[in-house]
Amino acid sequence: MARQRKVLPGVDPKLLIEDAGKLLPEPSRRLFLRGAASLGALAVLSGCDIVDGDTSENALRVISTFNDRVQALLFNPNTLAPEYPETMITRPFPFNAYYSEDEAPDVDGEQYQLEIGGLVENKKPWTLPELHKLPEVSQITRHVCVEGWSAIGSWQGVKLSDFLKLVGADLSAKYVWFQCAEGYSNTIDMPTALHPQTQLTLKFDHQILPRAYGFPIKIRIPTKLGFKNPKYVTAMWVQNNDAGGYWENQGYNWFSGL
């Protein structure tokens, strides 16, 4: 069986090779792969007139909003995040933020009050002793970071759905917004706020929540990526408008469900 090279009638092999070359990640095509910087493959498909990075970025954000809706549909309020035995807890549990550990907020627990606002009947602020008197729930779940890594932690606190009912929140409102001591913020959808594992967390591994993990309050949401689990929470508002969040406003997907 000898290989035969035939001359192709009517077709210039060089042109074909050039065409194929355009699909390769060669140095000359790297601009294409850089995508967001200039030309976006996806935007090419959608037939948009690409003149600058903003156009492809806008197209991508439209799809990200579409993905929010898909994820809201995929979210099953009865599906629980897997729980793990104590032996599987990641030790030490990583500190993670956009600042270093010694720059983390140092909240004075004695003076602390959780501010409640928006569509709730009782807007009385809550002190830490008052919150610690509420019935405690516990979970050992996996924290999944948007970067890809994950860690298993143990959290105790008040079931957020119970707390929302306690303060007379309008449970038909669309969002719950959290403000944090360092200026971080997060908005979550009401179905996630009412999920049985969504927790107003006061403890890590049965000890008062340490500063590194969000003292005095973290909102633990095992059905969402780590950055949708705000720490150092100082205020909670029930509302119908999406107030966005620290990372969401910079382009990270809003729903970020797991």
Next chain:
Amino acid sequence: MTIEATVSPPHVPKAAARPLIHPAWVRVTHWINALAMLVMIGSGWQIYDAAPLFGFTFPRQLALGNWLAGALLWHFAAMWLLMANGVVYLILGILSGRFRRKLFPVYPREVFSDLLAALRGKLAHDDLSVYNAVQKLLYLGIIVAGITIVLSGLSIWKPVQFHSLTSFFGGYNTARYVHFAAMTAIVAFLVVHVSLALLVPKSLRAMIIGR
């Protein structure tokens, strides 16, 4: 009907005279898949770099999306293209009988002898409509890798909602390695596949114009 049309002089076969090797649906899904795969791989490398599984990162110049948020936007946009196109390809491949005709059966002995012939540069490509055993194995393998990368990707994206799928891949952390391994297999295939397409240009022509 004119005389010219019925009595034509002998000539080299024009494109229309050659048999159709790849129907339109194969060519369309092939190139859409090529585009979607490149976007998924480029953005995937950027995402990998945010939390590397191994002791290396991918060069920024080859990664898509500028930073993690940008890469994630690309990845979770192109995934729809990859999945929708893949589903159409699999359904048509099965229903049309193309997979059955072209990719089966594969015999290990033939794979071995064809591989030896290929390495000696003695494997013929006269009839592009018939795949040799090595091609069959590679094309079946890339379909399996494609299915694996989509399913493992879904299991990383939704480890709570699809927790059974995540468990199937050995849990969240293991699923990340499966996803990476499937990417590696696809990139390795891509290198061989593109090199061979350039060595046998008429195969590239067939994937563009069908003949």
